[in-house]
Amino acid sequence: MKTMPWNEAAKQETHEGWVCCTCKKFYFGECAERTARYCCGRGRPCDECGKPTNVKHKTRCDTCQHDRDKKTYMNMQPVVWDGEQMLCAYQDDKYFSHPDAVLEWLIDEEMIPEDSNLTQEAAEKFQIILCEPHNPSQWEVCEEFQDYMPEEMSEPPGDWEKAEKAVNDWLSSCGDWCWMPGKNRLLVESSQ
Numbered sequence: 001m002k003t004m005p006w007n008e009a010a011k012q013e014t015h016e017g018w019v020c021c022t023c024k025k026f027y028f029g030e031c032a033e034r035t036a037r038y039c040c041g042r043g044r045p046c047d048e049c050g051k052p053t054n055v056k057h058k059t060r061c062d063t064c065q066h067d068r069d070k071k072t073y074m075n076m077q078p079v080v081w082d083g084e085q086m087l088c089a090y091q092d093d094k095y096f097s098h099p100d101a102v103l104e105w106l107i108d109e110e111m112i113p114e115d116s117n118l119t120q121e122a123a124e125k126f127q128i129i130l131c132e133p134h135n136p137s138q139w140e141v142c143e144e145f146q147d148y149m150p151e152e153m154s155e156p157p158g159d160w161e162k163a164e165k166a167v168n169d170w171l172s173s174c175g176d177w178c179w180m181p182g183k184n185r186l187l188v189e190s191s192q
């Protein structure tokens, strides 16, 4: 799709009305100018530094986004790996079961030299964080099948309690099976 530079992308038609110069769509109201420029325009100024952004729908340029991510990451609490939790790269969908796996990945991707250890510096540079378990919660039959229960029915038919217990016993026997990026960053132990 052909895009227009930000400053030529839209023009004002009425007091609060702006039109996109490319597709002629009309925008009205408080954010009309910005929305109209956004419509088929490019290079929206970065919300932070004012330089043009290069990707549509981004409100910050790459540099500002990078700085912001770095700040957010460094503000996380540094915590030592607990020996079980998964690790991941912040804002990346790479997951690791062990700090050694992080190291392997960094070496494989040639992000650090082959004979390196996983240092605090590397963990921070590649923004390694600790994950938290994200397991299914206890199953509640009454809640699950509520929509199928007529009003006069106070509980589901049959031996639902047995079914509920069986599922919940199974869930608690599984341990942690799903992980989500957590709020702490990795503090590398010197022995690792």
Ligand SMILES: [Zn+2]
Pocket (backbone or CB within 6 Å): 020, 021, 022, 023, 024, 025, 039, 040, 041
């Ligand atoms: Zn347009």
Ligand SMILES: [Zn+2]
Pocket (backbone or CB within 6 Å): 046, 047, 048, 049, 050, 051, 060, 061, 062, 063, 064, 065
């Ligand atoms: Zn910027």
